[in-house]
Amino acid sequence: MDIQPFHAWRPKAGQEHRVxxxxxxxxxxxxxxxxxxxxxxxxxxxxxAEIDLPANIEPYSDEVYLxxxxxxxxxxxxxxxxxxAEPSLYLYSQSDETHEQNGLVAACHVRDxxxxxxxxxxxxxxxxxxxxxxxxxxxxxxxxxxxxxxRGREDLxxxxxxxxxxxxxxxxxxxxxxxxxxxxxxxxxxxVEAFADIPEVFVADGHHRxxxxxxxxxxxLEARGGEQPFAPDQYMMAVLFPAEQxxxxxxxxxxxxxxxxxxxxxxxxxxxxxxxxLDAQRTPEHGRFLCYIDGSWHRLTPxxxxxxxxxxxxxDVSRLQDAILAPLLGVEDPRTDENIDFVGGKxxxxxxxxxxxxxxxxxGFSLHPTTMDxxxxxxxxxxxxxxxxxxFEPKLLSGLFVHTLEE
Numbered sequence: 001m002d003i004q005p006f007h008a009w010r011p012k013a014g015q016e017h018r019v020x021x022x023x024x025x026x027x028x029x030x031x032x033x034x035x036x037x038x039x040x041x042x043x044x045x046x047x048x049a050e051i052d053l054p055a056n057i058e059p060y061s062d063e064v065y066l067x068x069x070x071x072x073x074x075x076x077x078x079x080x081x082x083x084x085a086e087p088s089l090y091l092y093s094q095s096d097e098t099h100e101q102n103g104l105v106a107a108c109h110v111r112d113x114x115x116x117x118x119x120x121x122x123x124x125x126x127x128x129x130x131x132x133x134x135x136x137x138x139x140x141x142x143x144x145x146x147x148x149x150x151r152g153r154e155d156l157x158x159x160x161x162x163x164x165x166x167x168x169x170x171x172x173x174x175x176x177x178x179x180x181x182x183x184x185x186x187x188x189x190x191x192v193e194a195f196a197d198i199p200e201v202f203v204a205d206g207h208h209r210x211x212x213x214x215x216x217x218x219x220x221l222e223a224r225g226g227e228q229p230f231a232p233d234q235y236m237m238a239v240l241f242p243a244e245q246x247x248x249x250x251x252x253x254x255x256x257x258x259x260x261x262x263x264x265x266x267x268x269x270x271x272x273x274x275x276x277x278l279d280a281q282r283t284p285e286h287g288r289f290l291c292y293i294d295g296s297w298h299r300l301t302p303x304x305x306x307x308x309x310x311x312x313x314x315x316d317v318s319r320l321q322d323a324i325l326a327p328l329l330g331v332e333d334p335r336t337d338e339n340i341d342f343v344g345g346k347x348x349x350x351x352x353x354x355x356x357x358x359x360x361x362x363x364g365f366s367l368h369p370t371t372m373d374x375x376x377x378x379x380x381x382x383x384x385x386x387x388x389x390x391x392f393e394p395k396l397l398s399g400l401f402v403h404t405l406e407e
Contacts, residue, residue, distance in 0.1 A: 001108065001112055001117060001118075001150075001195045001196065001198045001199075001200075001201060002108065002109035002111065002112055002195075002196070003089075003104075003106040003107065003108050003109075003191070003192055003195045003240070004087070004106065004107045004109070004192065004230060004235060005086075005087035005088050005089045005106070005107070005185075005188040005192075006087050006088070006106070006107040006232065006235065006237070006403055007083055007084055007086075007087050007088075007232075007404070007407070008083070008084050008088060008090070008105075008401045008402065008403065009076065009081045009082065009083050009084075009141075009401075009402040009403075009404060010081065010082060010084065010169075010400065010401060010402070011041075011080065011081060011082075011170075011399065011400065012079055012080060012081070012082050013169075013170070015041065015080065016170045016172045016180075016400060017172055018039055018041040018042065018080075019041050019042065019043050019075075019080060019081070019399040019400070020043065020172055020174075020180070020397040020398070020399050020400055021035065021036075021042055021043040021044045021047065021397065021398050021399050022035070022044075022395060022397065022398070023047075023144055023395055023396065023397075023398055024044075024047035024048050024144065024398065026395060027044070027048065029048060029050050029051060029055075029059070032044045032048035032051050033051040036048075036051055041075065041080045042399075043143070043398050043399030044398075045068075045071040045075075046068050046071050046072045046075070046139070046143055046398075046399070047068070047135075047143055047144065047398050047399075049064050049065070049067040049068035049071055050064045050067075052067055052071070053067060060127075060131060060134075065134050065135060065138040065139075066138065068135065068138065068139055069138045069139045069140075072139050072141060072143070072402075081399075081402060084184075087188075088184050088185065088188065089104060089105065089106050089184075089185040089188040089191055089192075090104070090105035090169075090182050090183065090184055090185060090401065091103070091104060091105075091160055091163050091164070091182065091183045091185060092104075092105050092180070092181075092182045092239055092396075092400075092401075093164065093168075093179075093180070093181045093182070093183075094178055094179070094180055094394045094396075095178070095179050095181075096176075096177050096178050096179070096394065097177065099247050099394075100245070101241050101242075101245040101246055101247070101394075102157075102160045102164070102241070102242070102245065103239040103240055103241040104156075104185075104191060104195075104239065104240045104241075105145065105182070105237070105238075105239050105401055106191075106195075106237075106238060106239075106240060107232070107235035107236065107237055107238070107403060108146075108148070108201075108235060108236050108237075108238045108240075109234060109235055110213055110214045110217040110218075110234055110235065110236055111234075112201075113210055113213075113214050113236070114214060114218075116200075117199065117200050117201070118148065118200075118201055118202075118203060118210065119200055119201070119202045119203065119376075119379035119380065120203050120207055120210070120379060120384075121202070121203065121375055121378045121379045121383075121384060121385045121389075121390075122203075122207045122384060122385055122387065122389070123207075123335070123384055123387070124207050124208050124211045125208070125335065128208045129208050129211050129212055129215070131208075132208045132209055132211070132212030133212045133215050133216055135212075136212055136213065136216045136405070137216055140404060140405050140406060141402055141403060141404045141405060142209070142213060142236060142237045142402070142403040142405070143398060143399070143402055144206070144209055144237075144396070144398045145206070145209075145237045145238050145239045145396055145401065146203060146205075146206035146209050146210045146213070146236055146237070146238040146239075147203070147204045147205035147206045147238070147239060147241070147392065147396055148201045148202065148203060148204060148206075148238045148239065148240045148241070149201060149202045149204045149240070149241050149242070149243040149246055149372065149375075149376075150198055150200075150201040150202070150240055150241075150242065150243060151198075151242070151243055151244075151376075152242030152243060152244050152245070153194070153198075153242075155194065156191075156194055156242070157242065159190070159191070163183050163185065164181075164183065166183060168181040168182055168183050169182050169183060169184055170182055170400075172397075172400075174394075174397075176394070178394040180397060180400070182400065195240075200380075201240060202243070202375060202376055202379050203379075204241070204246060204375070204390070204392055205390070205392050205396075206238075209236070210236060213235075213236035213237075214236070216233065216405070217233055217234045217235075217236075220233045220234075220405075221233075221234065232403070232404065232405050232406060232407060233405040233406070235403070236403075237401065237402075237403035239396055243372045243376065244372070246372055246392060247392065247393060248369045248370055248371060248372060248375075248390050248391065248392060249344065249345050249346060249348075249369055249391045249392070249393050250284070250344065250345075250348060250349075250366060250367050250368065250369045250391065251317070251342055251343075251344040251348075251367070251369070251370075251388045251389060251390060251391040252342070252343045252344065252348045252349065252352055252364060252365060252366050252367055253320070253325070253334075253340060253341070253342060253343070253364065253365045253367075253388075254340070254341050254342075254343060254352055254355055254356070254360075254361040254363070254364040254365075255325075255329055255331070255339060255340055255361060255362055255363050255364070255365075256338075256339050256340070256341070256360070256361050256362060257339055257362055258329070258362045258363070259328075259329065259330060262293055262294050262362070262363075265293075265328065265363075266293070268328050269291075269300070269324065269328060271303075272302065272303055272304075272323050272324065272327075272328070273289075273300040273301055273302050273303060273323070273324070274300070274301040274303065275291075275298050275299075275300060276298060276299040276300075276301070277296060277297075277298055278290075278296070278297040278298060278299055280297065281297050281349055281350075281353070281366075282297065282299065284316075284366050284367055284368045285368055286316060286368045287301075287302070287306060287316065287319075287368075288300060288301050288302075288368070289316065289319075289320055289324075289365050289366070289367055290349070290365065290366040290367075291363060291364070291365055291366075292349075292352050292353055292356050292363060292364045292365075292366070293356065293362070293363035293364075295356075295357065300324075302319055302323050304323070306319060311374065311377040311378045311381050311383060312378055312381075312383045312384070312385060312386075315370060315374060315378075315385065315386070315389065316367045316368050316370070317367060317370065317385065317386045317388075317389045318385075318386055320365055320367065321334065321386050324365075325340065334386065334387050334388070335387050341361075342387075342388040343355075343364070344388070344391030345391050345393055346393065348366070348391075349364075349366045352364030352365075352366060369390075369391070370385070370389050370390050375389075375390060
């Protein structure tokens with residue numbers, strides 16, 4: 001892997017709490033508007049710039065991209081963001097009461113993505129990828145990192161542990177109870193050399209950001225007629241975590257309408273799954289699903305065995321899709337079918353119950369989470385998971401590091 005230090009733009013010391021924001025794609029425009037409030041330094045003014053424009057603005061209009069660029073330029077001009085004097089790598093730690101993960105913030109060469117050493121497990125949507133390309137091109141910057149995973153190494157874990165004995169460059173706690181810390185790495189060459197021996201990494205989250213960074217890099221490389229050593233536009237900003245430290249939570253499904261009444265649907269469901277009524281919500285086991293319908297939870301056990309030699313077909317999200325969503329509910333393509341939606345992360349079963357009880361959905365499915373071993377097996381086989389197969393928490397905050405594409 002080719003990783004390099006880079007000149008990061010970071011919040012002025014002590015202002016991280018005013019700048020940092022959730023990733024652009026986990027909040028709606030209304031939620032972003034509420035989170036930003038009257039704080040002009042909130043990074044959502046860059047990543048969800050429609051919050052500064054009329055509520056009926058088309059989110060993919062030129063005005064949105066230009067406003068995001070102007071807001072980023074303003075934050076630089078007003079020293080809300082300041083550029084590090086030297087190119088650096090950073091250790092970025094996220095922790096709560098039960099979990100901690102320590103990632104390396106670095107610039108990764110897009111060549112590793114193009115040639116398959118940065119492995120993917122998910123398709124991108126053309127419209128969403130085009131949106132990310134326009135953001136990068138217009139702002140001349142990557143404002144959100146790609147979330148990568150690698151098989152951990154003891155030498156790198158020891159380096160991280162030693163670095164964490166020093167004072168961080170910032171400490172930030174979110175309302176969700178996650179503490180974010182970072183350290184500038186004093187010996188980046190040693191980390192660069194270590195990662196040169198790592199043969200592959202995996203996109204955990206950020207497939208569209210990675211694809212967009214690669215597309216912009218290719219276009220700019222062609223425009224200038226050839227390679228330029230360490231050109232910033234040929235690198236994507238990423239945070240690389242040891243895979244064993246990462247936490248994948250369930251990515252659950254709701255279905256808005258049934259093709260028939262619920263009794264008829266349950267009769268059909270009983271043909272493909274053994275149905276066990278439950279007196280309360282439970283934690284789903286691997287190979288079984290929970291279904292909430294008509295005010296009650298049910299445990300579903302598929303009547304056919306999973307093909308253990310197929311890394312995609314054996315996933316619970318695949319078994320649900322193949323056994324129930326497509327044949328019984330007509331959801332052939334969950335990427336485009338408006339009758340399905342996705343609810344991920346902590347508290348998602350409670351959200352499913354509230355949506356069904358409130359009439360927003362007809363039923364919901366709660367699943368056992370996909371594992372990192374599953375993800376890596378699918379990616380190494382050159383296969384793709386169904387959409388919305390993984391939900392990683394904690395999320396990487398936006399605005400703590402910005403990678404500009406020119407020196």
